Amino acid sequence: MRFQDLDLNLLVALDAMLRERSISRAAEQLHLSQSAMSSSLARLRAYFDDDLLVPVGRKMELTQRAEALKESVRDILMRVDTALATPPAFDPSASDRQFKLIVSDYTAATLMPHLLALAEKQSRTVRFDLMPLLDRPHRALENGEADLMVVPRAYALSDHPTELLFQEEFCCAVWNRSCFALSGELTLEQYATAGHVAVKPPAMDKPTLESWFKQRYVQAQHIEVTTFSFANAPHLVVGTDRIATMHARLARIAQKLLPLTLLPMPAPMPHMAQLQQWHRQRTRDLGLIWLRELMHEAVLRMDAEADPGMQV
Structure with a gap:
């Protein structure tokens, strides 16, 4: 098909080359030979x-x-894909759709089990692919390679819609035989001078990571261990007097599995606003609307389990 003398099939090749900045990688992505992709580039250059x-x-x-x-x-x-690939109705009980979600290991451990449990009540055929927050996760959302991304507000894309899922507090996790656990308190001076286990998420570029790290550990003077994993951090304080500054929900899960004591932060720390985000062209996608609503239900289920007196 042509539009204003342009073969519209070339737009797919152009999109791949602009994203990959490589003829060979674009050819591999589209399952074409490198010579075919080079030919497409030549035609695009001429046009x-x-x-x-x-x-x-x-x-x-x-x-x-x-x-x-x-x-x-x-x-x-993305407009074409949404118009052609999205069915006019969505019935989870009859769908075999695979939803691709970009999540951190924190979200995978805290929220995702509740989402999957709720989804199974409605469908045994809908599938989920939990994609890690690795290098440039936003790219997968913008390219249509992911349906939904769950991230803190500070790291959401500005030009795609979001919804607030929940607010998260922070606490300090320490080994239950550490000096802090035995004393039952943690002062700001002790927090500042203690050794720390800190998390450096791999998904952030260097400027963003440095800003995040300084904000999160502003009072900590001695970072003795760093890890890429939020879920791994509490394991690394066991047997030591180190402190792991953790998301409160994840810390409570870890406390069920490890000999930990959880202590309040010795100084106020801003809450984390956790959002779900999707591509602006997918706002009317009925399958995604179902998934987004289910995410909110999963939050209620997650917090009701943490607080049995809470009504869902």
Whole structure:
């Protein structure tokens, strides 16, 4: 199909090359030969009268025109995908759809078990793919490779819709035979001078990570152990006098499995607003609407289990 003398099939190739910044990786993604992808690039260069991708050292960089096209081309393809691939109705009991969710190990441990339990009551055929918060997770959402992303407010994309799921508090997890557990208190001075186990999430780029790290551990002067995993942090304080600053919900789960004492933060710490986010072109996707509503139900179930007196 052609539009204004452009073969619209070339937009798929263009989108892959602009995202990958590589002819070979784009060809691999679309299951084409490298020569076929090179031919597509040649035709695109002729149509736009622009090189689009240019070699800079060992890398390919986008021209100014390519940068301007990148978001528009992706948006067009997402619109087409949503219009053609999304069924007019969604019945979870009859659907075999696979939902792809980008979540941290914190979310996987705290919220996801409740989501899966609720989903199973409505469907034994709907499937879930929990994707890790690794390098550039936003890219998967923007590219349509993920349906939903669960992240703190500070790390959500500004140009895609969000919903607040819950607020999270923080606490200190210590080994139950540590000096802090035995004394039953943790002062700000003790917190500042103690050794700490800290988490450095792998999904953040360096400036964002450094900002997050300084905010989270502003009072801690001695970071003795770092880990990529929120769920792993409490294991690393056992047998030591170190402190792990943790999400309160995850800390309570860890306390059921490990010899831990949980102590309040010795100084106020801002709560974390946990959001769910989806691509703006998927707002009317009935399957995603079902999933988003189920996420809110899962939050109520999660907190009712932590507080048996809470009404769901």
